[in-house]
Amino acid sequence: MLDEAKTSANDSAMNATKTHSAPRIITLASSKGGVGKSTCSAALAGALASREGAVTLIDLDVNGTLIRWYNKHGGKLPNITVLQATPDTFHQLLTNATSSNSAYIIIDVAGAYEATMIKAIAESNLVITPAKLSEPDLREAAKVFSEVEALNKRFRATIQYRLLVNEAETLNPMYQRHALAEVDASALTRFTHLMNKRAAYREIFITGLPPHFADKGRGPIAKAVAELDDILTEIVQILSEPTKAKAA
Ligand SMILES: Nc1ncnc2c1ncn2[C@@H]1O[C@H](COP(=O)(O)OP(=O)(O)OP(=O)(O)O)[C@@H](O)[C@H]1O
Numbered sequence: 001m002l003d004e005a006k007t008s009a010n011d012s013a014m015n016a017t018k019t020h021s022a023p024r025i026i027t028l029a030s031s032k033g034g035v036g037k038s039t040c041s042a043a044l045a046g047a048l049a050s051r052e053g054a055v056t057l058i059d060l061d062v063n064g065t066l067i068r069w070y071n072k073h074g075g076k077l078p079n080i081t082v083l084q085a086t087p088d089t090f091h092q093l094l095t096n097a098t099s100s101n102s103a104y105i106i107i108d109v110a111g112a113y114e115a116t117m118i119k120a121i122a123e124s125n126l127v128i129t130p131a132k133l134s135e136p137d138l139r140e141a142a143k144v145f146s147e148v149e150a151l152n153k154r155f156r157a158t159i160q161y162r163l164l165v166n167e168a169e170t171l172n173p174m175y176q177r178h179a180l181a182e183v184d185a186s187a188l189t190r191f192t193h194l195m196n197k198r199a200a201y202r203e204i205f206i207t208g209l210p211p212h213f214a215d216k217g218r219g220p221i222a223k224a225v226a227e228l229d230d231i232l233t234e235i236v237q238i239l240s241e242p243t244k245a246k247a248a
């Protein structure tokens with residue numbers, strides 16, 4: 001299974017070195033469960049859909065968080081399409097999505113260290129790993145980071161990587177400042193903006209509405225929209241940067 005994934009990763013990583021106009025492929029990856037991959041996928045899809053146009057989400061997690069969300073609430077999610085993929089159908093679905101009118105494809109994977117995650121990473125322009133400022137989350141983020149580095153080095157690919165600090169505390173307590181300083185001193189490259197712990201994110205899978213589609217007249221929603229816009233601006237910037245393939 002891993003060999004198969006590596007072969008596929010080989011082809012895919014080499015594809016990643018080719019310049020292609022669109023769409024941009026973003027994978028939310030962490031080998032740890034419950035870090036916020038599905039929440040960030042849906043929140044960012046909402047932001048992209050309202051700012052940049054059509055976005056396709058590929059749910060590559062057997063638990064199907066995003067496909068259940070879409071089946072229930074898709075009618076109120078303009079510009080968002082969710083496709084459910086299995087490891088076997090993933091490449092075909094991705095090919096189909098690539099020829100759709102979506103400028104962005106977001107892939108949500110299961111929270112486990114498995115070949116499917118590597119497959120998705122290998123197809124990506126950008127890998128985002130959400131992580132709380134806790135040792136277990138950051139440890140798993142470092143594993144994903146190494147995987148991206150290995151693919152880039154081995155296949156001269158240019159997959160970008162960013163840690164997204166999730167469930168941060170808005171009051172920015174001392175432990176948080178300290179932990180952020182430790183992350184910044186490490187090899188983990190992070191988004192400058194943090195994703196705070198907010199009810200607006202929890203609400204996505206309850207009301208069905210990502211912050212950009214919810215009532216922005218509500219203060220908590222407006223704050224989530226503002227921070228997502230900041231993160232999205234960073235994403236667009238990262239994806240527009242010229243990248244250099246690393247030496248093999
Ligand atoms: N920024 C946030 N603020 C508040 N709650 C959050 C935030 N991010 C995630 N959560 C909550 O944390 C829980 C786990 O999030 P989520 O399901 O997105 O994680 P996941 O990484 O996709 O998990 P899995 O690996 O099981 O698929 C959910 O209840 C979600 O509402």
Ligand SMILES: [Mg+2]
Nearest residue numbers: 037038061065
């Ligand atoms: Mg999930």
